[in-house]
Amino acid sequence: MEQNIIQVNNLSFSYGTQKVLKGLDFYIRKGEFVGLIGSNGSGKSTFIKLLLDELKSDFGEIQLFGQDIKKFKDYRRIGYVAQNSIELGSNFPASVLEIVKLGTYSKYGFLKFGAKNKALQALEWVGMQKYANRLISNLSGGQKQRVMLAKALVSDCDLLILDEPTTGVDRKTSAQIYELLKQKAIQQKTAVLMVTHDSEHASKYCSRILCLGLGNFLELTKEQLELELRYHHKHIDEGEDNGNI
Amino acid sequence: MGIFEYIFMRKAFLVGILIALIIPCIGVIIVLKRLSMIGDALSHTSLAGVAAGLIFNISPVLGAVIACTLAAISIEAIRKKLPKYSEISIVLIMSLGIGLAGVLSDKVKSTASFDSFLFGSILSITNLEVYIISGLSALVLIAFLILYRELFYITFDEKSARLSGVKVNVVNFIFTVLTAVTVSIASRTVGALIVSSMMVIPVACSMQVSKSYFTTVIFSVLFALGFTILGLFVSYYQGLKPGSVIVLIGVISFLIIALIKKVFPLLRKIKVTKEV
Numbered sequence: 001m002e003q004n005i006i007q008v009n010n011l012s013f014s015y016g017t018q019k020v021l022k023g024l025d026f027y028i029r030k031g032e033f034v035g036l037i038g039s040n041g042s043g044k045s046t047f048i049k050l051l052l053d054e055l056k057s058d059f060g061e062i063q064l065f066g067q068d069i070k071k072f073k074d075y076r077r078i079g080y081v082a083q084n085s086i087e088l089g090s091n092f093p094a095s096v097l098e099i100v101k102l103g104t105y106s107k108y109g110f111l112k113f114g115a116k117n118k119a120l121q122a123l124e125w126v127g128m129q130k131y132a133n134r135l136i137s138n139l140s141g142g143q144k145q146r147v148m149l150a151k152a153l154v155s156d157c158d159l160l161i162l163d164e165p166t167t168g169v170d171r172k173t174s175a176q177i178y179e180l181l182k183q184k185a186i187q188q189k190t191a192v193l194m195v196t197h198d199s200e201h202a203s204k205y206c207s208r209i210l211c212l213g214l215g216n217f218l219e220l221t222k223e224q225l226e227l228e229l230r231y232h233h234k235h236i237d238e239g240e241d242n243g244n245i
Numbered sequence: 246m247g248i249f250e251y252i253f254m255r256k257a258f259l260v261g262i263l264i265a266l267i268i269p270c271i272g273v274i275i276v277l278k279r280l281s282m283i284g285d286a287l288s289h290t291s292l293a294g295v296a297a298g299l300i301f302n303i304s305p306v307l308g309a310v311i312a313c314t315l316a317a318i319s320i321e322a323i324r325k326k327l328p329k330y331s332e333i334s335i336v337l338i339m340s341l342g343i344g345l346a347g348v349l350s351d352k353v354k355s356t357a358s359f360d361s362f363l364f365g366s367i368l369s370i371t372n373l374e375v376y377i378i379s380g381l382s383a384l385v386l387i388a389f390l391i392l393y394r395e396l397f398y399i400t401f402d403e404k405s406a407r408l409s410g411v412k413v414n415v416v417n418f419i420f421t422v423l424t425a426v427t428v429s430i431a432s433r434t435v436g437a438l439i440v441s442s443m444m445v446i447p448v449a450c451s452m453q454v455s456k457s458y459f460t461t462v463i464f465s466v467l468f469a470l471g472f473t474i475l476g477l478f479v480s481y482y483q484g485l486k487p488g489s490v491i492v493l494i495g496v497i498s499f500l501i502i503a504l505i506k507k508v509f510p511l512l513r514k515i516k517v518t519k520e521v
Contacts, residue, residue: 052408075408088402092277095457102398105409135456155409 003066004029005159005191006051011060012215013046020046022215024060030158031189033182035202037220038212044195045083047212048163051193052080065158076105079152081145083163083195088148090137096123096147097132103154122150125180127173141168149177153184160184162194166201174198178205248481256375257367257477257487263382264434264443265473269451269465270389271427272444274420276452277400283320284441286335287428290316290342292437294429295362296349305362306377306433313425316342321421365436365488367477378430385423392416397458435488446495447472453502472498 008026012019020043028034038044049055050062053069062069065077100119123129126146131139136147149165160181166174178201184190185207196202202209210217248254275283291309298308316338323334353359361369370378389396395416398406407413431440451464476491483490 054404074410076410078408080405080408082404092401093452093455093458093461094397094401098397098458099401102394102401102405103409105394105398105406105411133456151405 002030004063005065006193007061007063007066008051009061011050011062012058013043013050013055014058015046019215021050021057024216026210026217028159028191028193030191031185033185033192033205033207034194035206035209036193036195036212037197037199037202037209042212043215044212045163048161048193048195051161052078076155077158079103079155079157079160081148081152081160081162081165083167088144092137094136095133096128096136096139099136099147100150100154103151105155118154119150122154123147125153126150127176142170142173145169146173146177153180158190160190160192160194162192164195164197166196166198174201178202181205248478253368253370254477254481256370256372258474260370260375260378260434261367261473261477261487261491262470263378264431265469266466267382267385267389267427268431268440268443269447269469270386270462271420271424272448273451273462273465274396274400275424275444276448280331280335281441281445282332282335282339283317283424284428284444286320286339286342287313287316287425288432288437288440289339289346291429291432292346292359292362293342293349295432295437296346296353296359299353299355299358300349304373304377305358306374306429309362309429309432310381310426312342313429314422317421317425318418321417362432362437364438364486365432365434367434367487370434374433378433381426381430385427388419388423392419396420435491436486439488439492442492442495443469446492446499450495450499450502453499453506468495468498 004027006026006028008024011021011024011026013021024047026047036044036047046055050057051064051069052075053072064072065074097116097119100122101115103122104115104118120129120132123132126149128143128146128150131143131147136144139147145165145168149162152160152162162181166177169177181192181194182205185192194202194206199209209220211220212218249258272284275281291313294308294310294312295305296308297312298305301308320334320338323337324331327333350359395406395411398409398411399413399416403413428440431443435443447465447468448461450468451461455461455464472491472495476494477487479485479494480487480490
């Protein structure tokens with residue numbers, strides 16, 4: 001049987017005395033597109049930071065590509081778009097094309113030939129090709145997010161970790177990004193793990209949806225998610241929107 | 246007699262052009278990392294190295310290089326420990342540098358040599374110093390070109406660069422040493438009190454007009470070259486301190502560019518309104 005791209009067993013983490021993750025189990029396989037939902041502060045971004053070795057767990061085991069995270073070094077295989085990536089481009093004098101080309105860094109250094117074409121292709125995927133020569137600082141928040149996504153896509157990684165990449169992106173473009181990620185997972189067998197608040201698109205495009213609550217994951221079936229969504233929309237209609245699912 | 250008939254002026258132009266090539270390369274990274282004050286901290290610390298060099302009878306430039314390198318490594322180490330308060334590390338090291346420079350300068354016999362480092366003395370550079378400055382400038386320029394994209398990546402997003410496999414710690418360390426070397430040799434030529442201005446002003450001018458990171462670097466170098474060459478001419482014919490004139494030309498140029506950038510769109514708006 002093929003090894004899981006990420007395998008997490010019995011993972012616990014706390015900030016001081018506040019327990020955030022409690023005995024959490026998780027896996028993602030090649031070619032899967034997994035959506036991660038949960039309310040603000042439920043620990044989604046903390047989980048991502050643990051996967052990227054930015055935080056150390058209190059207990060439990062994380063394996064990336066079959067290797068214990070303590071020994072894992074090959075982070076080039078992971079493409080990552082951070083939650084705060086919009087802030088990165090503020091006042092930075094670089095063109096969109098230059099930023100996306102940064103994603104071509106590999107163990108041989110930056111691509112010497114073909115980097116420009118690859119970057120333009122990735123920009124086309126996210127609908128930003130006509131902005132290639134614009135300054136990143138002159139783009140809107142949603143446009144910057146799409147540039148960061150293009151930078152992650154150009155890296156030819158085996159695992160894409162995206163922390164709310166469609167924040168500030170309009171619904172039509174957001175749907176296009178979900179479709180693109182779905183195709184990336186199906187055609188190139190890339191594992192895609194995406195933290196999102198957009199349950200509607202997640203239910204339509206993701207192969208699995210996990211809800212993080214009370215420190216652990218609950219796998220939701222599409223029917224469960226639709227029920228939740230209906231309940232959520234009902235509350236919005238009644239003017240009781242209390243945030244996302 | 247023409248300006249280039251004097252050997253000291255030919256040396257001044259050679260060294261000035263070399264400094265103008267390397268300072269903006271380092272300055273771009275410093276400005277974009279929002280560490281503009283680091284130039285001040287290092288140049289003040291370089292004075293302590295200069296004083297130590299004069300006391301122990303070794304080359305003051307070499308003394309400045311050693312002191313600056315130690316200071317830059319210390320700043321980087323403190324910045325790593327307190328990433329959210331990086332300005333504290335700069336102020337701490339600057340205070341230490343100024344304190345040491347003050348104490349050591351009392352022990353220096355030739356105060357004229359020490360004072361020449363405050364405002365620079367590009368016109369009185371010795372042949373040995375020309376060789377040292379040429380060698381170090383070539384080293385800084387080559388290292389900057391080799392690490393051009395790695396430095397760009399780290400400056401834009403250190404976390405992503407680390408994840409992509411860029412050896413962030415190694416590149417940051419090399420850059421720290423390059424900064425120290427650049428500040429030391431620039432202190433000798435344009436002066437310790439002016440180095441940080443030379444690091445920041447060409448980059449600030451360039452950021453007003455450039456449309457990419459690459460053009461920001463190129464324009465920064467061109468601005469620095471322009472300020473230096475013009476500054477040397479003006480200082481020669483007016484009998485002024487070259488370092489100070491170079492910086493003043495930079496500041497005036499920045500103000501003119503900023504003004505043009507503000508006024509041009511307004512003029513265009515008025516023209517369009519009139520046509521309508």
